[in-house]
Amino acid sequence: MVFFVALVIVLAAAVFVVSFGGDWAISFSPTSIEDKIQSWGHWGVIGSIALMILHSFVPFPAEFLAIANGMVYGLVWGTVITWFGAMMGAFLAFALSRALGRPFVAMVVSQRNWHVIDKWAGEQGWQVVFLSRFLPIISFNLVNYMAGLTSITWWTFGWTTGLGILPLTFLMVMLGDRANMLPWYLWAMFIVIGIAMWLALRFHRTTIARQRSSADNGPG
Numbered sequence: 001m002v003f004f005v006a007l008v009i010v011l012a013a014a015v016f017v018v019s020f021g022g023d024w025a026i027s028f029s030p031t032s033i034e035d036k037i038q039s040w041g042h043w044g045v046i047g048s049i050a051l052m053i054l055h056s057f058v059p060f061p062a063e064f065l066a067i068a069n070g071m072v073y074g075l076v077w078g079t080v081i082t083w084f085g086a087m088m089g090a091f092l093a094f095a096l097s098r099a100l101g102r103p104f105v106a107m108v109v110s111q112r113n114w115h116v117i118d119k120w121a122g123e124q125g126w127q128v129v130f131l132s133r134f135l136p137i138i139s140f141n142l143v144n145y146m147a148g149l150t151s152i153t154w155w156t157f158g159w160t161t162g163l164g165i166l167p168l169t170f171l172m173v174m175l176g177d178r179a180n181m182l183p184w185y186l187w188a189m190f191i192v193i194g195i196a197m198w199l200a201l202r203f204h205r206t207t208i209a210r211q212r213s214s215a216d217n218g219p220g
Contacts, residue, residue, distance in 0.1 A: 009053065009088070030064045030067040030071065033064055034071045034176075037068060037072050044072065045073075045081055048069055048082070048085060049085035049088065050085075051065055051085070052084075052085025052086050053089040055089055055141070056086075056089030056090060056144055057093065057141070059139070059141060065082065066082045066172035066173050067173070067175050067176035069081050070172070070174060070177035070178075070179075071176040071177065071179065072176075075170075075174055078177060079170050083165065083166060086165055086169065087162060087165075090140070090157075091154075095148070097146075097147070097148025098148040098149070101149065105145045105148070105149060108145065129143065129147060129161070129164070130160040130163065130164045131164075133160060134163075140165070143161075
């Protein structure tokens, strides 16, 4: 039953975006997303949530959507809408992964990420899930699928995801809400943080690759 509900919601989100999205994806940016959400009128909230749901299945920079929500709905409601959509997408991906297992995940996750899944599955405590959300070195989508393959409970997955993604969600929405008011040094700080996170991600992936290579080669 959970599987069918999850599938219906995902398909409904896809149909909504395809039917009303137009050609804005050609110039995917916070400004173009803001214009499209505003053009949807009262349907804008549903459209934004639908996009966040699809983000769990079709990778795109959800940070742009969070910034656009800040531009359109302000800090409070922009955060609520972005967070709710992200949680919906996370739960749906988690549900499909748990219901269909590794064959489904194999269809949506590239082969090069399977060693990350296998390693992560052996460390399935709430601390691992929370840190994966709070410090998004591993992609949001990948964590959803990986968690579905473990024995972690729905409750633990929910609260670690909800709390873990909230700070970054708030920050991205605030950037949109106050885009014209932030001084240059804050923008510089955000750029530095972004570069640092990118370097951390590169280092993490390189370390994982080296460990995997060492394990495959065995002791010399």
